[in-house]
Amino acid sequence: MPENPANGRTPLDRTPQWAALGKHRAELGELHLREMFAADPQRGSRYTLQVGDLYLDYSKHLVTDRTLELLRELAAALDVAGLRDAMFRGEKINVTEDRAVLHTALRAPRGAVVEADGVNVVPEVHAVLDKMAAFSNRVRSGEWTGHTGKRIRTVVNIGIGGSDLGPAMAYEALRAYTQRDLQVRFVSNVDGADLHEAVRDLDAAETLFIVASKTFTTIETVTNATSARDWLLGQLGAGQEAVAKHFVALSTNAAGVADFGIDVANMFEFWDWVGGRYSYDSAIGLSLMIAIGPERFEEMLGGFRLVDEHFRTAPAEQNVPLLLGLLGVWYGQFFDAQSHAVLPYSHYLSKFTAYLQQLDMESNGKSVQRDGSPVGWTTGPVVWGTPGTNGQHAYYQLLHQGTKVIPADLIGFAAPVGELAPALAAQHDLLMANFFAQAQAFAFGKSADEVRAEGVPEWQVPHRTFRGNHPTSVLLAAELTPSVLGQLIALYEHKVFVQGAIWNIDSFDQWGVELGKVLAKRIEPVLLTGEGAEALDSSSAALVARYRTLRGR
Ligand code: F6P
Numbered sequence: 001m002p003e004n005p006a007n008g009r010t011p012l013d014r015t016p017q018w019a020a021l022g023k024h025r026a027e028l029g030e031l032h033l034r035e036m037f038a039a040d041p042q043r044g045s046r047y048t049l050q051v052g053d054l055y056l057d058y059s060k061h062l063v064t065d066r067t068l069e070l071l072r073e074l075a076a077a078l079d080v081a082g083l084r085d086a087m088f089r090g091e092k093i094n095v096t097e098d099r100a101v102l103h104t105a106l107r108a109p110r111g112a113v114v115e116a117d118g119v120n121v122v123p124e125v126h127a128v129l130d131k132m133a134a135f136s137n138r139v140r141s142g143e144w145t146g147h148t149g150k151r152i153r154t155v156v157n158i159g160i161g162g163s164d165l166g167p168a169m170a171y172e173a174l175r176a177y178t179q180r181d182l183q184v185r186f187v188s189n190v191d192g193a194d195l196h197e198a199v200r201d202l203d204a205a206e207t208l209f210i211v212a213s214k215t216f217t218t219i220e221t222v223t224n225a226t227s228a229r230d231w232l233l234g235q236l237g238a239g240q241e242a243v244a245k246h247f248v249a250l251s252t253n254a255a256g257v258a259d260f261g262i263d264v265a266n267m268f269e270f271w272d273w274v275g276g277r278y279s280y281d282s283a284i285g286l287s288l289m290i291a292i293g294p295e296r297f298e299e300m301l302g303g304f305r306l307v308d309e310h311f312r313t314a315p316a317e318q319n320v321p322l323l324l325g326l327l328g329v330w331y332g333q334f335f336d337a338q339s340h341a342v343l344p345y346s347h348y349l350s351k352f353t354a355y356l357q358q359l360d361m362e363s364n365g366k367s368v369q370r371d372g373s374p375v376g377w378t379t380g381p382v383v384w385g386t387p388g389t390n391g392q393h394a395y396y397q398l399l400h401q402g403t404k405v406i407p408a409d410l411i412g413f414a415a416p417v418g419e420l421a422p423a424l425a426a427q428h429d430l431l432m433a434n435f436f437a438q439a440q441a442f443a444f445g446k447s448a449d450e451v452r453a454e455g456v457p458e459w460q461v462p463h464r465t466f467r468g469n470h471p472t473s474v475l476l477a478a479e480l481t482p483s484v485l486g487q488l489i490a491l492y493e494h495k496v497f498v499q500g501a502i503w504n505i506d507s508f509d510q511w512g513v514e515l516g517k518v519l520a521k522r523i524e525p526v527l528l529t530g531e532g533a534e535a536l537d538s539s540s541a542a543l544v545a546r547y548r549t550l551r552g553r
Contacts, residue, residue, distance in 0.1 A: 009078070009370075009504060013376045017074040024070055025334040032469050033060060033337045045445075051320045052306045057474040060443040061174055061327055061334070061407075066410045072316045073328040079324070080501040088312055090116045090273070093401075094508035095370050101508050102271075104308045104494065105277035105487075107301040116273050118223070125282075129271055132286050133294035135248070135268075139208065140179055140290060147242035148205045155184045156198055157287040158228060159212030160220045161358060163250070164188040166280020167212075169355035170300070171487050173200050173348045178291040185203045187228075190220040195227055204246070205233035210287050211249045216256030218349040219517070225260065241541045250283040275508050277358045278493060281486070296482045301484025321491055324473060324497025331471065332378045339382035339410035341399065343391055343520045345435040348480055349411065353385040363496045365512060366505040380496075389434045400441065400466055407471045410439050411488070416478045441472035464479040 014017055037059075047059035063071075075081075085095050088459050090100045105114040112122050121237065142151035153242070157167055159391050171178070178184075183197045199207070211225040229243060236242050237343035240261060248266040249257040252274075257267045268283035280288070289297040311321045312490040331337035340360075342353045364380030388410070398404055412435040416428040445468020451461050453462055477484045500507030526532045526544055530553065533541045 001470075004407070005531035010268050011376065012502065012504060015074070015077055016101055017070065017077045021067075021074065021330070025064060025253065026151070028062070028064070028067070029092070031062070031064075034445075036064070037444075038525065049318055049323065051310045051314075052303065052492070053477045053481075053484050054320070054491065055476045056320055056323075057439075057476070058323065058327070059475070060439060061471045063327070063330065063467065066265055067330065068323075068326075071330060072322075074329075075316065075498070076245060076321060076504065078502055078504075080498055081316075083501045084312065084494075084497065088308075089116075090114055090121075094275075094506060098509070099276065099508070100273040101278075102273040103275065103281070104304075106274065106279075106281045107304040107308065109305065116271070121271065121273070124271070125271075128283055129294075129298075130266055132283060132289050133297075134450050135295075136294055138291045140182065140293060141168055145204050145245070146207070146225055146234055147238055147245045148207045150203070151207045153182060153206040154202050155208045155210060155287050155290055156184065156187055156202075156228065157184060157210045158187045158195075158221055158224045159210075159250075159284070160188040160218060161285055161362075162276030163212035163214060163218075163221065163278050163293075165277075165355045165358050166352070169349075169351040170280060170285070170288045170485060171291055172351045173480060174288070174292050174296070174349060174482055175302075176419050177293075177296050177482060178465040179293065182291065184287045184291050185189065187224055188220065189402050190223055192227070194441040195224050195231075198233055204328075205231065205459055206234045207246060209247045210249075211247060211257075211260070211262065212284055212286075213250070214252050214274075214279065214284075215530070216251045216253040216260070217250070218520075222260070229261070246462065248285055257323060267389075276510075277362050280489075284324075284498040285532040292482065300486040303481075303483035303488075304490040305486075306471065306483075307487050309492035311490070317344070321494030322498050324491070324504070327407070327471075327473070328381065329502050332381055333538055335405045336378075337381060337405040339384060339404075339406050341406050342383060343388050343410050343438075344385075345412040345431055347387055348385050352387075352411075353383065355489075357383050359492060360496050360512070362436055363507040364500050364503065364505060364509050365505075366500075366507075370505040370506050375503060375505065377503065380499065380504060388438065389431065392403070392438065399470060400445075403471070407473075408442065408473060409473045410435060411475045413477055417480065439472050439474050441466060442468065442472050444468045445470075461502050481535070492534065501520070 017047050043059045049056045067364060087101050088104055090101050090102055092098055096099050100116045101115060102116055102121065106125055108114050108122050108125065110126050113120050114122055128222045131453050145151055164186055171184050175290065187194050187198045209228050211221065213221045232246050243261055244263050244266065249262045250268045251257050252270055252272055254264050254267060258264050268286055269278060269280040276281050281304055294320060302319050311319065316322055328340060342356055344352050360383045361380055366379055367375055369375055412432055445466030448465045451464045456464055468524065496507060527547060530548055533544055
C-alpha cells in the first residue's frame with residue numbers, strides 16, 4: 001500500500017475535541033436562533049466573512065463562539081491544514097489510486113511551480129490552455145470550418161459525470177457571456193433519446209462534437225460518440241476523412257482517442273492528477289471556453305485561484321471553506337442532518353446543485369477510512385436543491401415545517417445580469433426579497449403567539465406555526481460573473497476537502513461507481529439473447545424475463 005498520510009491517526013471519535021463537541025452539543029440543548037440574536041445584537045454583522053467577491057453570513061447557524069472554537073480545535077488536532085498543504089504540494093493524497101490531487105494547479109499562474117512526481121506541471125497546463133484558446137478563437141471567428149466549408153454553429157459536448165456536469169453547469173451559469181450565434185449542447189445519457197434530441201434539428205455540416213472523457217473508456221460516452229460519428233457521416237454522406245473537422249477529444253488517454261479515429265492533433269490533454277469531478281477548469285472546459293471565449297475563461301480561473309489562495313493562507317478564523325466544511329461536520333454528527341440543500345437564487349445556476357452533487361457525494365460518500373477501517377461517524381450528506389423561487393412552491397414546505405434538520409446554502413446576487421431588458425431586470429428585487437425572506441423565515445419562524453395575535457383560530461395555530469431554527473449560510477455577491485463562478489466552485493471544492501480530511505476518507509476515489517458498471521456489462525447480453533439468465537438472482541431474472549417479453553423477444 002502506498003504511504004498513507006492518515007496512517008496512525010487517532011480515530012475521529014476518540015479525539016478529545018470530538019468528545020468536547022458532543023458535550024457542548026448536549027449543553028446547547030434546544031437553544032433557538034431567536035434567543036441567540038436577542039442575546040447578541042451584533043450577531044448579524046459579527047458572524048460574517050468575505051472571500052473575494054463572496055460575502056458569507058453565517059449568523060443563522062446553530063453555533064456559538066464556543067462551538068466555532070471547538071470546531072477549529074478539531075480541525076487543528078486532525079491537521080486539516082497539513083493535508084491541505086500536502087494536496088497543494090502535489091503529494092499523493094489520493095491513497096487508493098496512488099495519485100496526486102492537483103486541480104489547484106489547473107489555475108496556477110503562468111510561471112508558478114507545482115510539481116507532480118518531481119515534474120513542474122504548470123508549463124503543461126498553460127500549453128494546453130493556449131492550445132484551447134487558439135482552437136476556441138478559430139471556432140468562434142468562423143475560421144475553423146467543417147468538412148463542407150461551413151462555419152460551426154453548434155458544439156455538442158459528449159461526456160458524462162465530471163466530463164459533462166461542470167461545463168454544462170458553467171455554460172448555463174455564464175450564458176450571458178456566451179457568443180450568442182454559437183450554441184453548446186450537452187449529451188451524457190446512454191439513453192439514445194439524449195443524442196437524438198440534441199442533434200435532430202442540427203445541420204451536421206455546422207456541428208462540432210467534443211468527446212470528453214478522462215479515461216476514454218466510459219461506455220456511455222464511447223457509445224454516444226460512436227453514434228454521433230455515424231450520424232455525422234450519414235448526414236454528410238462523407239467518409240471517415242470528415243471526422244477530423246467535426247470531432248475533437250478531451251482526454252488523458254491518447255491511445256484510446258486514436259483508436260476511436262480522432263486525430264491526436266485534435267486532442268486536448270489533461271492528467272491523472274485531475275479528478276473527473278474537479279476537471280472542468282482543465283481541457284474538459286473546452287466547450288465552455290468556445291462559448292465564453294478565452295479571456296472570460298481566464299477570468300474564471302482567476303476566481304478559482306483567489307479562493308485557492310484564501311484557503312491556503314487565511315487564518316482558521318477567517319477561512320471560509322474551512323468554516324463551511326466544519327459546519328457540515330457539526331450538523332451531520334450532532335444534529336443527525338442527513339442532507340444539505342443548495343438553493344441558488346439565480347436562474348443561471350439551474351445546474352449548480354446537480355454539479356455539486358457529484359462534487360460532494362462522489363467525493364465524500366464513503367464509509368471506510370483511508371486505511372480501509374470502517375468509519376464510526378457519519379460522512380457526506382445527500383446534496384440537493386433547485387433554484388429559488390421555484391423550490392419555494394415545491395419542497396420548502398418540508399424545510400419549514402417538516403421534522404428533519406436540513407442545513408441550506410442560499411446563494412444570491414445583488415445585480416441581475418447586464419443584458420436583461422429593464423422590465424425584466426426590475427423583477428430582480430422581487431427575486432431577492434424572496435431570498436432574504438426565506439433566510440429569515442428559516443431562522444426565526446413564526447411563534448404560536450405571533451400566529452394567535454393575527455386572530456387565527458386556536459385549532460389552526462399549530463398548523464400555521466413555524467418552529468424556525470433551520471440553519472442557513474447566506475452567500476451574497478454583486479453579480480454572477482466568470483470570476484465569481486470560479487470563486488464559488490473553488491469554495492465548494494475546498495469545503496468538500498475539509499470534510500473528507502476530518503472524516504479521514506479518501507475524497508478523491510470513486511470505487512462505488514464500479515459495481516453497477518460491471519453488472520450492466522454482464523446483463524446486457526442476457527437482455528439480447530436470454531442466455532445466462534439462470535445465473536441471475538430471482539428478482540433480476542424475473543425482471544429481465546418480463547423485459548424480454550415486453551420487447552417481443
Ligand atoms: O462516475 C464515475 C466516473 O469515473 C466519474 O468520476 C467521472 O467523472 C465519470 O465517470 C466520467 O469518466 P470519464 O471522464 O473517464 O469518461
